[in-house]
Amino acid sequence: MTRVRDLSEDQILDRIVPLLPRGGATLLGPGDDAAVLAAPDGRFVVSTDVLVEDRHFRTRWSTGYDVGRRAAAQNLADVAAMGARPTALVTSLVVPGDTELDWVVGLAKGLADGCAPVGAGAVGGDLAGGPCLVVAITVHGDLEGRAPVLRSGARPGDVVAHAGVRGWSAAGLALLESGLVPAPVDAPTTGVPLEVADGVVLEDVWHRLVAAHLRPDPPLAAGVAAAQAGATAMLDLSDGLLRDAARVARASGVRLDLDPDAFAADRAELRPVARAVAAATGLGEPGWGPTPADVDRLADTWVWAGGEDHGLLATFPAGTVLPAPWTAVGRVVEAGETAPAAAVTVGGHAPAVSPGWDHFRA
Amino acid sequence: MTRVRDLSEDQILDRIVPLLPRGGATLLGPGDDAAVLAAPDGRFVVSTDVLVEDRHFRTRWSTGYDVGRRAAAQNLADVAAMGARPTALVTSLVVPGDTELDWVVGLAKGLADGCAPVGAGAVGGDLAGGPCLVVAITVHGDLEGRAPVLRSGARPGDVVAHAGVRGWSAAGLALLESGLVPAPVDAPTTGVPLEVADGVVLEDVWHRLVAAHLRPDPPLAAGVAAAQAGATAMLDLSDGLLRDAARVARASGVRLDLDPDAFAADRAELRPVARAVAAATGLGEPGWGPTPADVDRLADTWVWAGGEDHGLLATFPAGTVLPAPWTAVGRVVEAGETAPAAAVTVGGHAPAVSPGWDHFRA
Structure with missing residues (x-):
């Protein structure tokens, strides 16, 4: 060697x-x-x-x-x-x-x-x-002759849009840290089999989420597509959706109000994985294990605060036909309109999970 | 704090x-x-x-x-x-x-x-x-509209020229490693006073050489000046004169023959420092100390093989009026003309010191 x-x-x-x-x-x-x-x-x-x-x-x-x-x-x-x-x-x-x-x-x-x-x-x-x-x-x-799309260009009335995966990298890291492995329940293994529902071992889920952590696959072409479609602000999501969205909000002097329904599918998809991780890592009261609320909070934390998915977040003028793979996830409102202290709200309220990841302290 | x-x-x-x-x-x-x-x-x-x-x-x-x-x-x-x-x-x-x-x-x-x-x-x-x-x-x-000056453009007949200091960084590092300090001989100190000649403590020499190591000051303006004057090849001297000159020689398919007289002043200037360092570090036979040949070899090693001076080496067509601060230090000859194996010779002979510094192994 x-x-x-x-x-x-x-x-x-x-x-x-x-x-x-x-x-x-x-x-x-x-x-x-x-x-x-x-x-x-x-x-x-x-x-x-x-x-x-x-x-x-x-x-x-x-x-x-x-x-x-x-x-x-x-x-x-x-x-x-x-x-x-x-x-x-x-x-x-x-x-x-x-x-x-x-x-x-x-x-x-x-x-x-x-x-x-x-x-x-x-x-x-x-x-x-x-x-x-x-x-x-x-x-x-x-830049191919275009103006750069900065963080500071979001305007009240704009649509907030997202491209890429949400929470996968954080869920993949949690799977690696938990020791859960994608092996059949009765196979000899050094880890704990990942069984997310009624004896079904979701090998493909494990591989997809772990791969998203180890080898993130950002929607690179979506950046140019957004610029061509007139995006007013854009940034890479490396430190978690809430933390990074707040950067756009502060740079633009606005508030970003995210639509919880836009993230419902991500949360539902990650909830069985969160249940398995919570059980394997001893989350919850000793002797009782994780409650449904514990599981929800873990899945939400991955989606809202998980870093390193390297999706893109952008704002577009209202009425823009969003190019693939962009989907609308919220809207830009005046700063201070309803929640003076918050740069980012979810359905008009302060987020239920704390914003992720300070790379330096981690 | x-x-x-x-x-x-x-x-x-x-x-x-x-x-x-x-x-x-x-x-x-x-x-x-x-x-x-x-x-x-x-x-x-x-x-x-x-x-x-x-x-x-x-x-x-x-x-x-x-x-x-x-x-x-x-x-x-x-x-x-x-x-x-x-x-x-x-x-x-x-x-x-x-x-x-x-x-x-x-x-x-x-x-x-x-x-x-x-x-x-x-x-x-x-x-x-x-x-x-x-x-x-x-x-x-x-590049301001000019062609980049590559390592591969040296042609037989070109003049080899240098800008910057030679051996100062290596001498400065040797002073730091030796424990020699620029204090008066009779002052209390944790190091060994640097006395290079008859009781004279060359405080300015110490500071100049150590500064050259800690904060090298490359002749940055000389790069553009060389390009404007028609330099045929150029590189930054980070790994030692001999090793880096060989890179130009190999890339260009030529031999660089350096003129030892062009380096005589550098060697003479560094020789007292080499004597002090040699004595302080126990160079030479036990009980006898360094010989004049040991001292010469140390000074030569700094000049020819010392890395990190970040001077520039370039070749110019014969007859070029060299812009300041460039000085001629040799000439480009056909590869294989007199010393087939050598990419760099000094006065037509293989160099007496071994070429410096492999950053990775160091």
Whole structure:
């Protein structure tokens, strides 16, 4: 088994660089002091995001490929959220010397597969040793002559719309942390079988939710589609729907009122999973187990406050025909109209769950 | 004393973002999903570099400000080495929770001061917790209508030229590692006074060389000047003169023959420092101490193989009037002309010291 400490930086790069996609906007790829990218409209968008081992992923659950896919996806989503078309990314990678070379090769493949749907390139990087895995990506995009869609453009009367999944990543993480596994009830296993209803083991649910956590698949094309349809504000949902929606509300000086009915299907779908997780993790009073209210609260927390789905939230002028896959989930109202302190309300009321995720404190 | 774990990510950003320069090419600064930068000629250059605590810097020697200055400098040098004008950078920062907020604030100030000489902006970033400090920067630049200056353009007959300092960073690091300090001989101190000649303590030498290591000051304007003067190849010297010169030679299919006389002043200047470091660190035979040959070899190693000076190396057509601060240091010859195996020779011979620095193995 080859470990990275057995190779020089150049030898490692020789294994990685051929795996990386060039991308249509790349005028000069890896190998010089810098890459050269096209910016046909005379501007480009740029964003950076970092993933840290044991903060954002665990090697016990995530392969190198998973981390590459996830790192690409969450960065590309930031570009999409500006209404731009992703063009290329660069990667700074910190790896402990005892990391298997295959992990790093898998990361490169994951980056490549993450970039493929939008034709983005992976045009350069840096590699260093360190005490834990760190993947820092900077991504670029082309506005194609359009104005960037900011967080600050939402206006009272606009429709609030969403694209992507809701709560899946948080539910997938909860499944991994619970030890529930998608095995038949009577099979030998090191975990607890996931049985969500009357003896039915929902293997497909487990795989779908865990995959959503390990390899999120943001609706990248929805960003450009929203910009073309006249979106007034947009952002990537990385820290939870309520927390991120509040960012749009504050930047725009408005309130976002979300429609609870728009999320009913998500909550219903995740409730059996929440019941299994709650039971497996000992939620509720000792000796009694979780109540239906405990289960509801857990499912709601995933939907409203779960981070890292990397869906997109946008606002559109009233009457806009929403392009697929956007669906209406609420409306923009005057700040202070009914609930002065709240930037985000649900059916006119303060949200029942607390807003998610502070990346730094986590 | 405030530590970063006492604050949320947003609270930390509120302290940092106001310190960062906007930059002349910035159309939209920090605060949205991505920044928007101008690329007036329809292209931009991009490069990324990562600094890891205890690999690239030690908090015992480097303040946050030092690390910020250094991170900015080495990234901006990569843009300069393409013949581009640096426009803006983004930063992904990993910080342990017990890091003092002042360290992070210092880093932001160092980034700002590092960007100031070229008017570059600091337009965005990401912040995460982790087990050690990691500073990953991605930098962008404007080619202003010129072709990028690659490593592959050197042609036999070209002049090899250099801009910047040579060996200072390595000598500064050696001074720090040696425990030599710039105190008067008879003052109380925890280190060994640096006395380089007949009782004279060269305090200014210590400060200059240590500063060159902690806060390298690359000749950033020399990159654009070289491109305007018709440089055929160029690169940033981060891994040592011999190792980096070999990269130009291999990429161009030529040999670079360096003129030892061009480096005589550097070697002479660093030799007293090498003597002091050699004596303080026990170089040479036990009981005998370092010989003049040991001292010469140490000084030569700093000059020829010392990394992280971030000077620039370029080749120019013969007869080019070199713009300041470039000086001729050799010539480009046919590969295989006299020394088939060597990509770089010194006065026609294989170098006497081994080429520096493999960042990954270090």
